[in-house]
Amino acid sequence: MIRITQLVHGKGTVSEALKYRKKPPHQVPSRLLAFAETHRPVVFWNITNKCNLACAHCYINAESGPDGGDELSVEEAKAFIADLADMRIPLLMFTGGEPLVRKDFWELADYATAKGLKTALSTNGTLITKEVAARLKAIGIEYVGVSLDGANAETHDAIRNQPGSFKKAVQALKNCVEIGLTSGIRVTITRDNYREIASLIDLSLAIEVPRFCVYWLVPSGRGKEIYERQLEPHETSHIFDLLCQRAKDVDPGKIELLTVDAPQDGIYLLNKLREEDSQGYEDALKLLQFTGDSCSAGDRVANVDPAGNVYPCQFAQLEEFKIGNVRERKFSELWIDSENPVLAAFREKTNLLKGKCASCVYKELCGGGCRIRAYAQYGDIWAEDPLCPFVMDAE
Numbered sequence: 001m002i003r004i005t006q007l008v009h010g011k012g013t014v015s016e017a018l019k020y021r022k023k024p025p026h027q028v029p030s031r032l033l034a035f036a037e038t039h040r041p042v043v044f045w046n047i048t049n050k051c052n053l054a055c056a057h058c059y060i061n062a063e064s065g066p067d068g069g070d071e072l073s074v075e076e077a078k079a080f081i082a083d084l085a086d087m088r089i090p091l092l093m094f095t096g097g098e099p100l101v102r103k104d105f106w107e108l109a110d111y112a113t114a115k116g117l118k119t120a121l122s123t124n125g126t127l128i129t130k131e132v133a134a135r136l137k138a139i140g141i142e143y144v145g146v147s148l149d150g151a152n153a154e155t156h157d158a159i160r161n162q163p164g165s166f167k168k169a170v171q172a173l174k175n176c177v178e179i180g181l182t183s184g185i186r187v188t189i190t191r192d193n194y195r196e197i198a199s200l201i202d203l204s205l206a207i208e209v210p211r212f213c214v215y216w217l218v219p220s221g222r223g224k225e226i227y228e229r230q231l232e233p234h235e236t237s238h239i240f241d242l243l244c245q246r247a248k249d250v251d252p253g254k255i256e257l258l259t260v261d262a263p264q265d266g267i268y269l270l271n272k273l274r275e276e277d278s279q280g281y282e283d284a285l286k287l288l289q290f291t292g293d294s295c296s297a298g299d300r301v302a303n304v305d306p307a308g309n310v311y312p313c314q315f316a317q318l319e320e321f322k323i324g325n326v327r328e329r330k331f332s333e334l335w336i337d338s339e340n341p342v343l344a345a346f347r348e349k350t351n352l353l354k355g356k357c358a359s360c361v362y363k364e365l366c367g368g369g370c371r372i373r374a375y376a377q378y379g380d381i382w383a384e385d386p387l388c389p390f391v392m393d394a395e
Helices: 004-009 014-018 030-035 074-087 105-114 130-139 153-160 165-178 194-206 221-229 233-249 264-275 280-291 331-335 341-347 355-359 371-378
Strands: 042-046 092-095 119-123 141-147 183-189 211-216 256-260 301-304 309-311
Touching: 004 233, 004 256, 004 264, 004 280, 074 105, 074 331, 092 105, 105 119, 105 130, 130 141, 130 165, 141 165, 153 165, 165 183, 183 194, 194 211, 194 233, 211 233, 233 256, 233 264, 264 280, 301 331, 309 331
Parallel strands: 042 092, 042 301, 092 119, 119 141, 141 183, 183 211, 211 256
Antiparallel strands: 301 309
16 A cells, blocks of 8 residues: 555654564554564455445455355354464454454454454444444454445445445444544545545545545456446546645644555655655655555465455455465465465566566566556556556666
8 A cells, every 4th residue: 555644744754664673563553564574464354255235346246145155164263363363463354245244243353352463344334333333442443444435425325336325334434433443434436436536535534534545446356347437547647646635735643645556656656756856755765665565465465255265465366366275274374385376476576577567667666566457457467557657767
């Protein structure tokens, strides 16, 4: 992810990060997880494929039904959690589907925090009443990311395919803010909502949500079916310009703006700062060099689906990118397997890039953008990211 607010304002500086460089992941503040001296990954765990909505861009094809499919049992799930705790991963993200529809969610979340794991929740927000928010905080969930794909009910409810979901999601955020449970808005941008980003930021500020996270559409799951709704590279640049300007204009203590699944955004920001002759350019460059905010898939990020299959990231849930299964082998063992071809490829990605990404002087910082977008566009995982808005000439 590209932490626009930190980069623009010099927050989370290298000197601050050095204080945590030797700390184990569970002792590092959430805002500085990328600075921990470890390649233990943040794990995105789809605990269920079941959901009470049917979102147009769902990367896992979540759906309603009598059960969540071939989910890990409670016993299997706890063994998996215990392994992650022994491994001391920096963060376990409960996601889905809608994780709150899994009946034993509370038991699993309680077990994870009791094991000393930092935990967070990715949710559509429709089930977070005041009572649920209080219970999430009491059980130890440290962050709640709520999806909000429009600044009004008409847009959001159409994308989420459920009338009333906008109202419930906004109320969920208010419920979290009211009790001091850290929360954030997550928006996946398409042609259906990109004109509402400024209004969505205003909404975030109005209800005092401290984080605003932009996802560019990735062609995974149902996202493949609507990928023609993706913006063109020059259009994403306009949105990123807006995010940068708002990051400059707003007190960084009020809201953090960031983007996900587009490491090239960091390069775009660096060039903006350099063109503006900003004093922050050198600090931003050092931060990107230090944190390695390139594609994290298969290195600092991992995904485990409901059935225990392990992938480099949540958007790479394809058989050809499967690393293994936690039912057959511990996650900790899979993750350090130097002979695993998928991990080896993703961890050496900058040496395998093609097209303009291969010749870009910033490829070590960027990592070549999103490999799944390249795969969907060209049928080649090492091709250039089609969302990248520019070509850097070799120097």
